Amino acid sequence: MNSMLYTLYGFAIFFMIFWSGMWMVHVLALIAGRWKLHRKMNQASSYETPLPGVSVIKPLMGVDPNLFGNLETFFTMEYPRYELLFCVEDDSDPVLMLVRKLVEKYPEVEATLFVGGCKVGVNPKINNMQPAYEAAKYELVLISDSGIRMKEDTLLDMVHHMTDRVALVHQMPFTCDREGFAAAYEKIFFGTVQSRMYLAADMLRINCHTGMSALLKKFTLDEVGGLKAFGIYLAEDFFYAKSLTDRGWRITVSSQPALQNSGHCAVDSFQARLRRWAKLRVAMLPTTIVLEPLSECLVLGGFASWAASVLFEWDSLVFYLVHILLWFMFDWTLLCVVQNGPLPFNKLEFVCGWLLSEITRPYLFLQAVLDPLIQWRSRVYKLKWGGVAEEVKAKVKY
Numbered sequence: 001m002n003s004m005l006y007t008l009y010g011f012a013i014f015f016m017i018f019w020s021g022m023w024m025v026h027v028l029a030l031i032a033g034r035w036k037l038h039r040k041m042n043q044a045s046s047y048e049t050p051l052p053g054v055s056v057i058k059p060l061m062g063v064d065p066n067l068f069g070n071l072e073t074f075f076t077m078e079y080p081r082y083e084l085l086f087c088v089e090d091d092s093d094p095v096l097m098l099v100r101k102l103v104e105k106y107p108e109v110e111a112t113l114f115v116g117g118c119k120v121g122v123n124p125k126i127n128n129m130q131p132a133y134e135a136a137k138y139e140l141v142l143i144s145d146s147g148i149r150m151k152e153d154t155l156l157d158m159v160h161h162m163t164d165r166v167a168l169v170h171q172m173p174f175t176c177d178r179e180g181f182a183a184a185y186e187k188i189f190f191g192t193v194q195s196r197m198y199l200a201a202d203m204l205r206i207n208c209h210t211g212m213s214a215l216l217k218k219f220t221l222d223e224v225g226g227l228k229a230f231g232i233y234l235a236e237d238f239f240y241a242k243s244l245t246d247r248g249w250r251i252t253v254s255s256q257p258a259l260q261n262s263g264h265c266a267v268d269s270f271q272a273r274l275r276r277w278a279k280l281r282v283a284m285l286p287t288t289i290v291l292e293p294l295s296e297c298l299v300l301g302g303f304a305s306w307a308a309s310v311l312f313e314w315d316s317l318v319f320y321l322v323h324i325l326l327w328f329m330f331d332w333t334l335l336c337v338v339q340n341g342p343l344p345f346n347k348l349e350f351v352c353g354w355l356l357s358e359i360t361r362p363y364l365f366l367q368a369v370l371d372p373l374i375q376w377r378s379r380v381y382k383l384k385w386g387g388v389a390e391e392v393k394a395k396v397k398y
Contacts, residue, residue: 121231
């Protein structure tokens with residue numbers, strides 16, 4: 001009987017400690033957001049030495065309604081020396097015409113188009129980028145996904161954070177202001193859940209890197225075989241960041257969040273992305289199976305309210321409701337910090353989007369665990385423990 005009681009109290013203590021730790025994550029994220037995001041920087045003219053050149057690698061596949069405008073922002077950046085390296089796998093892809101139109105429109109910008117890719121591993125993104133990576137002539141390389149929209153000073157901001165000890169500067173994922181509930185749903189996720197973990201991890205110097213917009217010192221990758229060395233992984237961004245930190249380099253978040261601006265925005269497609277990311281995390285870090293569901297607001301609140309009733313004889317229902325209310329308020333505050341301006345939706349839409357996000361994430365995570373196969377466009381992959389991927393279905397020909 002005593003052993004069962006000790007076990008009961010042991011679990012209760014664990015849940016209360018974990019609950020307290022998650023609130024520390026909330027606080028750290030708010031501090032980091034206030035301290036680091038949207039900071040004014042020195043202008044280019046204030047640098048005593050010339051700014052380094054940057055090779056911008058843009059892997060592309062297909063066209064969406066916002067792609068032309070997104071790509072055009074890379075031609076209008078206020079930065080003295082950079083080249084644009086566009087990568088397209090299929091020579092029949094309609095994106096080729098769009099890129100050529102932009103190259104003709106901005107002849108003063110150095111731009112090169114690479115078609116066909118080079119198979120160096122299972123990762124299709126790396127295969128697509130490999131020729132451009134090998135041809136990159138500058139010491140800094142920016143890998144930027146197709147859906148990213150840049151401000152005129154974004155690249156300058158990222159270079160500003162590239163110090164002697166830093167080898168990787170990445171933008172925290174966020175979204176542009178777009179219309180519709182699906183867009184609000186995405187913005188709420190990236191401005192709360194994703195930002196919370198990203199900012200807290202940056203404060204604690206934990207690798208939480210997402211490679212949708214990442215500036216790297218090229219020689220640090222070349223030392224371990226270049227970009228192709230990470231072609232065995234689908235989550236290449238996590239593993240090249242890990243390679244850098246393992247060798248003593250620092251990674252840091254820039255002050256401007258990455259503005260995702262895909263022209264296709266739907267709740268079901270975004271939830272598919274969430275499931276895919278969850279599958280990658282589980283394969284890379286098996287402890288995710290336990291810790292990630294436990295860190296969710298509704299799940300953690302249930303365990304913590306039970307623990308509070310066991311340890312302190314507090315009313316579990318009142319504790320649970322207060323927990324949810326405080327979590328909601330912290331998330332609203334963090335989203336406002338990340339947005340740094342008026343939100344494109346009202347508070348009722350935030351409540352609906354926040355509830356949908358919090359209620360569905362544990363279910364989406366369970367789906368990811370039960371079905372570990374990953375579909376990326378027309379390919380299907382199986383992940384081994386440690387993150388190594390193998391293709392289990394050949395590319396579909398149309």
